[in-house]
Amino acid sequence: MNAVLVIGRILFALIFINSGISHLTKLEAMTGYAKYKKVPAAKLGVIVSGLMILVGGLYIVFGVYADLGALLIAIFLIPTAFLMHAFWKETDATAKQTETIGFFKDLALAGAALIIFALVGAGADFGPSITSAFFNF
Numbered sequence: 001m002n003a004v005l006v007i008g009r010i011l012f013a014l015i016f017i018n019s020g021i022s023h024l025t026k027l028e029a030m031t032g033y034a035k036y037k038k039v040p041a042a043k044l045g046v047i048v049s050g051l052m053i054l055v056g057g058l059y060i061v062f063g064v065y066a067d068l069g070a071l072l073i074a075i076f077l078i079p080t081a082f083l084m085h086a087f088w089k090e091t092d093a094t095a096k097q098t099e100t101i102g103f104f105k106d107l108a109l110a111g112a113a114l115i116i117f118a119l120v121g122a123g124a125d126f127g128p129s130i131t132s133a134f135f136n137f
Helices: 002-025 027-036 042-062 066-084 093-121
Strands: none
Touching (some): 002 027, 002 042
16 A cells, blocks of 8 residues: 555656646746736746745655645635636636536545645654654554
């Protein structure tokens, strides 16, 4: 089961590592999209969110503070679902469908991140943890 856990961690985290790198290497394009979506302080938001998901993904992959990594990812995903994928504002059917998928994908991934956070807090072997000192699940 440990091999399955490692594979699962890697597969889960890859999207965030890749996206975090894109946030930082394609900063102007990402900032433009964030401005289009009316995100306040768009450039700063892209930088901070890029760092959050990159660090979060790396923490999960390497099993070092995976609980913190999962929490960073969840904190990124929940507001992102509402800010970037507001399907209820769309009138075009195709755009509405695309945003609906993005919204629920973000919420599902946030749920998975919170599960990782809870598992590490409950003692799952992910390596060093921040939650062991603060939480008793």
